[in-house]
Amino acid sequence: MGGADPLTSKVGxxxxxxTADVDLEFLFAQVSVAEARVDTTPNCGNILAAVVPFALETxxxxxxxxxxxMRVLTRNTxxxxxxxxRTPRGKIDYVGSTRIDGVPGTAAPxxxxxxxxxxxxxxxxxxxxxxxxxxxxxxxxxxxxxMPVVLMAAEALGVTGYEARExxxxxxxxxxxxxxxxxxxxxAMKWGNVAKKVVP
Numbered sequence: 001m002g003g004a005d006p007l008t009s010k011v012g013x014x015x016x017x018x019t020a021d022v023d024l025e026f027l028f029a030q031v032s033v034a035e036a037r038v039d040t041t042p043n044c045g046n047i048l049a050a051v052v053p054f055a056l057e058t059x060x061x062x063x064x065x066x067x068x069x070m071r072v073l074t075r076n077t078x079x080x081x082x083x084x085x086r087t088p089r090g091k092i093d094y095v096g097s098t099r100i101d102g103v104p105g106t107a108a109p110x111x112x113x114x115x116x117x118x119x120x121x122x123x124x125x126x127x128x129x130x131x132x133x134x135x136x137x138x139x140x141x142x143x144x145x146x147m148p149v150v151l152m153a154a155e156a157l158g159v160t161g162y163e164a165r166e167x168x169x170x171x172x173x174x175x176x177x178x179x180x181x182x183x184x185x186x187x188a189m190k191w192g193n194v195a196k197k198v199v200p
Contacts, residue, residue, distance in 0.1 A: 009033050012047040014054055016061070022080070023061060023070040026051045030198045041121070042147055042199040043076045049110045052083045056092045063087035077120040079146060084111040117146035121199075127189040135184040136177055142189050148200040150185045 011029040018025065028047055030039045052070045055061045061070060068087040073080055086093040086108050096108035118125040122144040132139050140152045154161035157174055168174065186194030194200065 005033065010044055010047050011038075012044075012050060012054070014051050014060065017071070017073060021071065022073045024051055024055050024072045025075055026072055027075040032198075037196065039196070039198045040076055041197050043074050043079070045112065045146075048072070048074065048081065048083070049112060052085050053092050053094075053110070056085070056087065063090040063092070077117075077146065079117050079120045080115040081117075082113045082115065084113075114146055119144050120146055121148050122189045122191055127191070128185075133185070133188060135181045135188075138177075138181060140181065140185065142185050142200070144189070148189055148191065150181060150200045152181070 009031040011031060013027040013029065015025050017023050026048060027040060028042065028044045030042060030044070032038070051072050052061075052068065055070070056063060056068065061068075064087070066086070066088050067084060069082055069084045071080060071082050086096075093108045097106050098109040099106045119127070125143060125145060126141075127144050127148070128142045131141060133142055134140070138152050138156045140150050142148070142150050157177060159168070159171070159174060163171075182200055183193075183195060185200050186192060186197070189200065191197075191200075
């Protein structure tokens with residue numbers, strides 16, 4: 001948590017499951033860096049990937065052989081996932097050759113199988129009922145497959161998608177247009193006013 005950046009100002013609150021079919025419960029909180037606000041509407045796959053290792057390290061749960069699989073309830077959306085980590089000799093293994101683009105180094109894999117994630121926030125996979133909608137003269141697809149998002153071609157916004165983060169952040173016109181699209185998409189996705197939410 002911290003760093004005064006939306007990518008790192010995140011909190012994962014983890015507890016033991018309250019029912020026999022759930023090992024762990026997880027509540028995700030996105031902490032605003034611009035104002036005193038915390039949003040628990042969305043979820044976060046990156047933080048979700050840390051839930052089982054955290055629970056093993058802190059003794060909330062015990063390892064189950066060479067590979068440990070835990071069922072995790074994400075309380076934000078009510079979705080379930082089965083998370084698998086390597087636990088040789090009963091300890092979490094962090095060493096491995098798995099890599100993610102944009103992340104330095106390699107590590108042991110964390111496998112997440114999402115169960116019934118479609119429509120978990122907005123009620124359906126395509127919450128507007130359309131494959132394509134149009135906001136601000138841009139064709140978009142509004143989708144909820146565990147996280148409400150609005151997809152569009154970079155070229156429709158006058159960018160390539162390969163610009164450095166600093167270049168995109170400095171493009172005030174682009175950010176205003178994206179925010180306008182986002183604010184129109186919220187009600188269309190049957191989610192109401194999303195001005196105070198971090199998604200879609």
